[in-house]
Amino acid sequence: MEITDYQVFSVPPRWVFLRLETDTGLVGWGEATLAGHSKATVAAVETVMDHYLLGKDPMEIERHWQAMYRGQYFRDGPILMSAIGGIDTALWDLKGKHFGAPVYELLGGRARDHIDVYQWIGGESASAVSDAAADAVENGYDVLKMEAVAHTERLDSPETIERARERVAAVREEVGERIDLVVDFSGRVTTGAAKRLAAALDEYDPMFYEEPVRPAHFEALPKIEAHATTPLGTGERLYSRWAFQDIIEDRLVDVIQPDPSSAGGISEVKKIANAAETADISVSLHSPFGPIAFAACLQLDMVVPNALAQGQDLEIHDPEDNDLLRYLRDPTAFGFEDGHVRAPDGPGLGITVNEEYVRQQAQLDVDWQNPIWYHDDGSIAEW
Numbered sequence: 001m002e003i004t005d006y007q008v009f010s011v012p013p014r015w016v017f018l019r020l021e022t023d024t025g026l027v028g029w030g031e032a033t034l035a036g037h038s039k040a041t042v043a044a045v046e047t048v049m050d051h052y053l054l055g056k057d058p059m060e061i062e063r064h065w066q067a068m069y070r071g072q073y074f075r076d077g078p079i080l081m082s083a084i085g086g087i088d089t090a091l092w093d094l095k096g097k098h099f100g101a102p103v104y105e106l107l108g109g110r111a112r113d114h115i116d117v118y119q120w121i122g123g124e125s126a127s128a129v130s131d132a133a134a135d136a137v138e139n140g141y142d143v144l145k146m147e148a149v150a151h152t153e154r155l156d157s158p159e160t161i162e163r164a165r166e167r168v169a170a171v172r173e174e175v176g177e178r179i180d181l182v183v184d185f186s187g188r189v190t191t192g193a194a195k196r197l198a199a200a201l202d203e204y205d206p207m208f209y210e211e212p213v214r215p216a217h218f219e220a221l222p223k224i225e226a227h228a229t230t231p232l233g234t235g236e237r238l239y240s241r242w243a244f245q246d247i248i249e250d251r252l253v254d255v256i257q258p259d260p261s262s263a264g265g266i267s268e269v270k271k272i273a274n275a276a277e278t279a280d281i282s283v284s285l286h287s288p289f290g291p292i293a294f295a296a297c298l299q300l301d302m303v304v305p306n307a308l309a310q311g312q313d314l315e316i317h318d319p320e321d322n323d324l325l326r327y328l329r330d331p332t333a334f335g336f337e338d339g340h341v342r343a344p345d346g347p348g349l350g351i352t353v354n355e356e357y358v359r360q361q362a363q364l365d366v367d368w369q370n371p372i373w374y375h376d377d378g379s380i381a382e383w
């Protein structure tokens with residue numbers, strides 16, 4: 001088999017899809033979304049395809065991964081690793097279709113039947129976020145995720161800590177002890193502030209604190225841990241097994257959250273997840289992106305014994321009449337039920353992309369950027 005052509009599609013709300021063609025007529029799909037950097041990621045995909053992968057046999061995934069990574073003198077970083085992530089996923093989709101098997105069968109076979117998915121709940125006030133929590137539980141979710149602090153807060157006053165406490169307390173009171181709650185710091189606060197915040201929210205028993213500090217400050221994670229019993233998680237802004245190496249070997253967190261669409265694809269995240277298992281670290285694949293990236297996550301979740309809960313931003317509980325899932329021929333492919341989903345059993349990623357809709361949406365001018373946030377004094381805040 002030979003890869004004969006490819007197309008990259010930038011589509012709303014902020015996703016990049018890749019379609020690989022072969023001389024056998026088989027087509028593979030991947031997702032190389034890196035929100036805010038779509039144009040650069042598309043260019044990186046085109047560079048790898050044009051200079052290396054066109055004309056190659058798609059079956060040799062590991063050789064191609066090594067070439068896409070080691071073949072570059074300047075390597076790593078979110079843009080190249082997202083390009084590799086999308087291409088690697090499309091290669092696995094092709095391999096599955098070639099052998100008539102879901103990717104999870106080719107990766108070793110099922111370790112589980114299904115996996116919980118979590119739902120993000122928003123709202124700045126305690127009542128707004130607890131209402132959102134009630135809705136999510138009503139919709140069937142058992143795991144929720146909320147932001148610890150709102151966007152412009154430096155966390156330098158007791159009032160800010162108290163507001164965070166009120167919001168988390170309101171959600172815990174609303175949903176009870178059966179529901180798991182991830183509290184995301186989003187790397188928004190300083191290490192000093194994160195210590196206080198971690199201590200203040202501990203009594204509400206979060207499942208874990210997500211990204212308590214930014215990736216540049218991982219050596220500070222033990223300082224946070226000293227102030228809370230809540231497990232720590234991180235990893236959405238790490239892009240390879242080498243980036244995860246220290247936090248796994250030093251057991252700096254309890255949960256890692258790589259994203260196949262930005263961390264080198266199915267091949268790389270499988271290796272990262274297996275390394276985490278050796279340190280008794282759980283895996284919660286991040287995936288705030290599109291349905292192709294989500295399908296790749298589910299294939300991994302089936303074979304990763306230490307997978308904990310799967311992220312998603314697709315309103316997965318409402319597949320009918322859902323614009324985010326119109327990119328699939330069958331929006332019910334993930335089978336949401338009782339708070340969990342299953343990897344589709346079809347060949348490859350198990351989904352059928354609605355190609356006409358992708359081509360139609362790709363005509364729109366999509367260049368999503370995150371907002372720039374400011375503190376009250378005009379200085380730049382973390383988003």
Ligand SMILES: [Mg+2]
Pocket residue numbers: 184186210211236
């Ligand atoms: Mg996060």
